[in-house]
Amino acid sequence: MYQDVIIAGFGGQGVMLIGNLLAYAGMEAGSEVTYIPVYGPEMRGGTANCTVVISSEDIGSPIIQSPKSLIIMNQPSLDKFQPKLVDGGVQILNSSLVDPEKAEDRVTTYTVPANEIADGLGNTRMANMVALGAYVQATGCVPLEQVKKSLSSVISSRYSHLIPKNAEALQAGADHVAAQMK
Amino acid sequence: MSEKLVFDAPEIMIDRPTHYCPGCHHGVAHRLVGEVLTEMGLVDDTLCVGSIGCSVFIYNYLDVDAVEAPHGRAPAVATGLKRAHKDKFVFTYQGDGDLASIGLAEIVHAANRGEKISVVFVNNTVYGMTGGQMAPTTLVGQKSTTCPDGRCADEHGQAIRMSEIIGGLGGTAYCERVSLDSVKNIRRAKKALRKAFEMQINGTGFGFVEMLSACPTNWKMDPVSANTRITEEMIPYFPLGVFKDVTKDGEE
Amino acid sequence: MSKTKRIFIKGNEAISRGALAAGCTCYFGYPITPQNDIPEFLSTKMATVNGEFVQAESEVAAANMLLGAAAGGVRAMTTSSSPGVSLMQEAISYMAGSELPGVIVNVNRGGPGLGDIGSSQGDYFQSTRGGGHGDYRTLVLAPGTCQEAYDMMIEAFDLAFKYRNPVLVLADAIVGQMKEPVTPWEPKAADNHGAEDWCIDGAQGREKRLLKSLFLEDGALAGQNRNLQSKYEAMQAEARADVFECDDADLVVVAFGSIGRIVKSTVRRLRSEGKKVGLVRPLTLYPFPSEVLRDLAKQGKRFLTIEQNCGQMVDDVRLSVRGIADSEFHGHMPGDLPGSDDFIAPIIKHLED
Structure with a gap:
């Protein structure tokens, strides 16, 4: 098993948090994982991004130039990273902020109105969790239950009261993609 | 017994001739340190941090554990050593080029942190070991090998007064400037050392003693004239006295 | 567990x-x-x-x-x-x-x-x-x-x-x-x-x-x-190195630290395409694992040193294999973030040379 993903969006959309969460869940599921936040010159352009690799064997490069998958939270991130996605790769588009028409045919795209779904659950800021739930459902790289269980290890104790809601957001994203996969 | 011993060196002083020039005050300063360490019962608990300059060989004359610091860095080395061995007595012995020029950052910050160390600062207004170059403490008008026409305030700035600076820092517990030009002043110097050392032993803070000293060779003077120069030229610019003593409330 | x-x-x-x-x-x-x-x-x-x-x-x-x-x-x-x-x-x-x-x-x-x-x-x-x-x-x-x-x-x-x-x-x-x-x-x-x-x-x-x-x-x-x-x-x-897929390799890449692990991904990919390339990743830089490289040189391997600098460790690789072999060099400029794709072309070039 090998999966890598670039998670990208505006600063403040919580892309680093879901990157951490995905990698942590991967570790707890027994895989090797790496997480690297964007660093240096790549930081220009208004997007924040991080890269996660999950693998059954030891991981070489933590930096991925041709990713197998993407979680795209805003339009500039799509413009920047879709061209790098491998043919046949998988991407989650936050259709609340990204034009789904821009998705290329050479890749598999799942659109998720993450902001709206999160809004419906009571807090737009959980859009990142909706997107991650969608991603986990689409790729199956880690069990969704493992991701939910890992929330308490990644979210600071100050916000622990938000964990149940975040778990709901993960589930909502997964459900949304499950419907598209049928 | 036909002879009566009236003057002897403490055991901490290693019995060998020093490499210092005739009239140099390092010997006096070493001896004062040795006497105070002995009287305070600190000899076997003392860690000496030497510096670069004529006094680099202090370890040849004082029978205590010692480490040699790079030029100017003795207060940083002493910080590390004291942090590693808080129950030991740690002191640095530094000249004016070492402490007031290249090591200015280290001495100021060690004092400001209030490191529980003691600093013996020998100020003879010149780089002695390297052959009499201008020091940050060289007085305006004083000739040196790098200001042969005399220090010029416009070009070189004025002599830096360290005790005034160290005395103004929060972590300093005791700071005094003394002189080694007369018996009276030497006695006062010994008291100052004891006071500064006590600040470390009691855990009060950083102790600093500046000793105005003679360097007849680089001043191109005989020892007596050199002593007179301290009295007549140095003390007026570098006033003697206590610049800080945290044990005396309301006094500075 | x-x-x-x-x-x-x-x-x-x-x-x-x-x-x-x-x-x-x-x-x-x-x-x-x-x-x-x-x-x-x-x-x-x-x-x-x-x-x-x-x-x-x-x-x-x-x-x-x-x-x-x-x-x-x-x-x-x-x-x-x-x-x-x-x-x-x-x-x-x-x-x-x-x-x-x-x-x-x-x-x-x-x-x-x-x-x-x-x-x-x-x-x-x-x-x-x-x-x-x-x-x-x-x-x-x-x-x-x-x-x-x-x-x-x-x-x-x-x-x-x-x-x-x-x-x-x-x-x-x-x-x-x-x-x-x-x-x-x-x-x-x-x-x-x-x-x-x-x-x-x-x-x-x-x-x-x-x-x-x-x-x-x-x-x-x-x-x-x-x-x-x-x-x-x-x-x-005390010299140590991590040796990966070198037994039948024609070309041995030498790379250390994070570049070493990134090159490992490149080597894996090229191996999956049948390319005979291996990797030596020095774990100690001083002492340098010269013996490991010298032994590989004696087996007739060729060498390519990859670093994220303009050519430094390559000197030690060359000294290690001197008299037997030499090492080519590929430098990834400091300032550019490196990834495993960056090293495919240089490795293939030297593999086919």
Whole structure:
């Protein structure tokens, strides 16, 4: 098993948090994982991004130039990273902020109105969790239950009261993609 | 017994001739340190941090554990050593080029942190070991090998007064400037050392003693004239006295 | 599970935790990116082990505090990044000359000058050639993973005391900033290899001791240099490298640290396409694992050295295989973030040459 993903969006959309969460869940599921936040010159352009690799064997490069998958939270991130996605790769588009028409045919795209779904659950800021739930459902790289269980290890104790809601957001994203996969 | 011993060196002083020039005050300063360490019962608990300059060989004359610091860095080395061995007595012995020029950052910050160390600062207004170059403490008008026409305030700035600076820092517990030009002043110097050392032993803070000293060779003077120069030229610019003593409330 | 639970941490935190596991009780540092996680972590953690944390006024002071604590015979370290490590070279030279053990971590960033805060291997020469003035060497360990960062800190302290010599851990911004699972472990007991017999801690009931690097008497400095050189000769036994897919390889890539692990991905991909390429990843840079490379050269392998600099370790690869083989070089410029795709073309080019 090998999966890598670039998670990208505006600063403040919580892309680093879901990157951490995905990698942590991967570790707890027994895989090797790496997480690297964007660093240096790549930081220009208004997007924040991080890269996660999950693998059954030891991981070489933590930096991925041709990713197998993407979680795209805003339009500039799509413009920047879709061209790098491998043919046949998988991407989650936050259709609340990204034009789904821009998705290329050479890749598999799942659109998720993450902001709206999160809004419906009571807090737009959980859009990142909706997107991650969608991603986990689409790729199956880690069990969704493992991701939910890992929330308490990644979210600071100050916000622990938000964990149940975040778990709901993960589930909502997964459900949304499950419907598209049928 | 036909002879009566009236003057002897403490055991901490290693019995060998020093490499210092005739009239140099390092010997006096070493001896004062040795006497105070002995009287305070600190000899076997003392860690000496030497510096670069004529006094680099202090370890040849004082029978205590010692480490040699790079030029100017003795207060940083002493910080590390004291942090590693808080129950030991740690002191640095530094000249004016070492402490007031290249090591200015280290001495100021060690004092400001209030490191529980003691600093013996020998100020003879010149780089002695390297052959009499201008020091940050060289007085305006004083000739040196790098200001042969005399220090010029416009070009070189004025002599830096360290005790005034160290005395103004929060972590300093005791700071005094003394002189080694007369018996009276030497006695006062010994008291100052004891006071500064006590600040470390009691855990009060950083102790600093500046000793105005003679360097007849680089001043191109005989020892007596050199002593007179301290009295007549140095003390007026570098006033003697206590610049800080945290044990005396309301006094500075 | 018999294994200790894995923790998910940054390389910089792995370095910090490794140092604590190694029994480090004195930390001295000065802020500089990309290693600030280390002083930030240790600023609170040192107190929990009754240790000392000092934020120094400069890297010059931090390294000299390290010298002082090392003279006291305790396990001490400092960490910095390239421009700061340049400032530490004075103290490191004095420590080597005075034979004082201490650990210096360099989370290498781009240079020269202020450079950038991204990853670089531009400090290879500075690290492996001594770095400061005089004829001396420091042992140099090069972690490529967060686990290695943790493990190598424990090893670094042991080697420092074993040889009474400064040890440099040369990480980089990638290793420092990435997160990976790390299995924490604690060595049985810190072995300071008889530090109590040379350190200065007060001459109670023994002769006084003197730690110095000044040797003015006739023949004394020559004697000290001979002594140091024989020590460096003995250190050669510590050379280590990770050898991957080299048995049937036509071309062996030599790469260290984070570039080594990135190239491993490239090698895996090319292997899946049937290309006969292998990888040697030096884990110690001084001593350099010359024997490993020389043995491969004797088998007729060809070599390509890949570094994130303009050609430094390649000198050591060439010296290792001299008289038998040579090494080509591919340099990835510091300032550009490297990825495994970057190395496909250079490897194929030299494989087919």
